[in-house]
Amino acid sequence: MTVVLTAAPAAEPVSVAEAKAHLRIDTDDEDALIASLITAARLTVERTLGLALITQTWSYFLDHWPPSCRIALPIAPVASVGAITVHDVDGGQTAIDANDYAADVLSVPARVMLKGAPPSVAPRAFNAFEMAFTAGHGDAAADVPQPIRHAVTLLVAHWYERREPVVLGAAAQEVPATVAGLLLPYRRVRL
Incomplete structure (x- = not known):
């Protein structure tokens, strides 16, 4: 079995402007970083849940x-x-x-x-x-369920604030529990 993406989504579930508003960032200096974090967060959520968020x-x-x-x-x-x-x-x-x-x-x-x-x-x-x-849920960010969009935003904020892969001397933090909790209703349950 092989699954191949043949046409990527045309948009992200969260815009750079929405992420910047959540992060309380007023400048455009880190727009490229924030955009890449949004894409990484979407891919993480999609892979974790087996979902396609945007068409x-x-x-x-x-x-x-x-x-x-x-x-x-x-x-x-x-x-x-x-x-x-x-x-x-x-x-x-x-x-x-x-x-x-x-x-x-x-x-x-x-x-x-x-x-x-x-x-x-x-x-x-x-x-x-x-x-x-x-x-996918649809062509626009508004088509994605709001809890998933919020989880993507929180994951972007988490990675933005913690840019190092490992914090020495502290307990390693994986995906924040809040993000995992928001995604929980969308997990596939196998009986």
Whole structure:
């Protein structure tokens, strides 16, 4: 299984202006640093929760289709499944007709199911099946749930104030408990 980002989000869940207001910064001297901290915080939250915050496009590759003919997509929330492509060992590609599979984007995780038997591929074909899908809460920061946006802002503030990776002579502080608490309702629970 391989997941590849094919189109990054066009915006961040928190703007530089919002982060600066939270940090009480009036100058533009550290805008580049704050922007990079926002991106790092978004990526951390997305990776931790298995979410896409702002609309982005991904490709999910599998070596083979499981016997159940069902696949769970690894990132949520999924807005749409764009295409399923079969890659052969000679570099050829065949698109599976949209009528030959069903996508359940309401479930978490989203699921894709072939309606018939999967096409056969060479037994040693790596990444033979590619599913292109769009995930995210929406195109704008306002589409992201407010607790997640607040957690991103708090994480930016935490990293802005603590720029060294390790504080000698003090207990190491990981992600602040407040940030973890804000993200807790969005964690996937496996039963």
